[in-house]
Amino acid sequence: MYYKQYGNTDMKVSAIGLGTMRYDEEDIKAGRLEKCAEIPLYAFEKGINYWDTAPFYCDDKSEIVTGIALSQVDRKKVYVTSKTNFSTLETETPDRDVFRRRLELSLDRLKTDYIDFYHMWCMLNLESWEKHMEALYGFFEEAKSEGLIRNIVFSSHMQGNDIENVVETGKFKGMLIGYNALNYQFRQSGIRKAYENGMGVVVMNPLGGGLIPQNPEAFFYLTEGTDLTVAQAALRFVASHREITVTLAGCTTKEQIDDAVKAVEGLVEEPAETVAERYNKKGKALNNLCTGCGYCKGCPKGIEIPKFMDAYNQKILTGKEEEIAKRLENHWDIEKEISGTCIACGKCERQCTQHLPIIERLKEIHALS
Ligand code: SF4
Ligand code: SF4
Known part of the structure; x- marks a missing residue:
């Protein structure tokens, strides 16, 4: 040891x-x-x-x-x-x-x-x-x-x-x-x-x-x-x-x-x-992942952004869109429909330490069947 x-x-x-x-x-x-x-x-x-x-x-x-x-x-x-x-x-x-x-x-x-x-x-x-x-x-x-x-x-x-x-x-x-x-x-x-x-x-x-x-x-x-x-x-x-x-x-x-x-x-x-x-240097390919840092918290619509972005991580990591819904449901116990309440005020994106396109990702999640 x-x-x-x-x-x-x-x-x-x-x-x-x-x-x-x-x-x-x-x-x-x-x-x-x-x-x-x-x-x-x-x-x-x-x-x-x-x-x-x-x-x-x-x-x-x-x-x-x-x-x-x-x-x-x-x-x-x-x-x-x-x-x-x-x-x-x-x-x-x-x-x-x-x-x-x-x-x-x-x-x-x-x-x-x-x-x-x-x-x-x-x-x-x-x-x-x-x-x-x-x-x-x-x-x-x-x-x-x-x-x-x-x-x-x-x-x-x-x-x-x-x-x-x-x-x-x-x-x-x-x-x-x-x-x-x-x-x-x-x-x-x-x-x-x-x-x-x-x-x-x-x-x-x-x-x-x-x-x-x-x-x-x-x-x-x-x-x-x-x-x-x-x-x-x-x-x-x-x-x-x-x-x-x-x-x-x-x-x-x-x-x-x-x-x-x-x-x-x-x-x-x-x-x-x-x-x-x-x-x-080695991990460059993964710089579009949400890190869970929480800086984006405080959405005026109460959207728990880190949880949605964590679910979106699953798609990036596995290449499978269906993993987003699975993560939301099984891990976070959260309704994907909530993502549709985003009013695109941009507050979260201004605060995001990874500069993620949060609004686009929420839209994509909401549009999932
Ligand atoms: S852009 Fe959408 S998710 Fe981000 S803070 Fe505004 S309402 Fe919330
Ligand atoms: S600020 Fe960006 S990287 Fe951090 S939890 Fe929010 S979405 Fe994820």
Whole structure:
């Protein structure tokens, strides 16, 4: 396993981390939690010492499964995470007792006295972050001073500039963000800033929500010059960034762990610009894809543009028009007719980071039989 230094701490963490949101669904449903725990135990054997969990993953069983495994290894040799925020606790009030009970439950389930990285979870935008800071940061600090959590971190779907603002506060040891071969242009300034500020950077969604491995032909360029599969190459793409500390791989099987471990064998770290330059050249053919960056949000007709453009991606990637409707229906559960409400105001196109012809694409989607 390849290890990296976590920010300006003395922690050495594995370049691949275990994402624990993919324990086998059947086993989870049947209550075979000991069997699920074989996954983190196998990951540990393979040198993966960063385990990322949270309440509600896997039907709210992920922390329990992870705790079963954690209790069977040398606790000091694993860095375990968990998360909390207002929306998952279904509370709008800054009642610290509610958060305290939630933290105690996480500790209990994880069978541990402390959590190494506790996340202010899923900060969607600066507004939500500010709200959490005001109401919750003090709670995090208290928990830290009591030794219940070791490091205060945040997870976010914010874009580069917003992330930079959060990083600059100096309030966090690290962050967890989505980053992959599809959206890296929009997240690079954030990860660079975090790195320069001595923060650890952990990456979720390195496979672009499955879009990358599901379209191996389109993303074949990632594998050039390697003996890796597209999924492994996508993990390596992320892990090779000097600025990124841990790349999370959500694993259901031991084979997937082996695959992820292989992805970082003999890893060479490079600055984000160098990685980007290389892949920009190779990936030119895919620059008409929606990256899901979300900059186009705020349509006056309430059209969820990123979802429609994601569905349109399927046509570009597969060459099959019928894939658009399938994606809208099966993945997003959204009516294609909504695309017909576009009044062509042009707001979204002016904001689109990829300069996509959104209006034309919506028209095309609406005209689909
Ligand atoms: S052009 Fe259409 S989709 Fe774009 S913001 Fe205007 S109404 Fe919404
Ligand atoms: S349509 Fe453009 S702005 Fe909107 S999510 Fe896709 S790439 Fe981003």
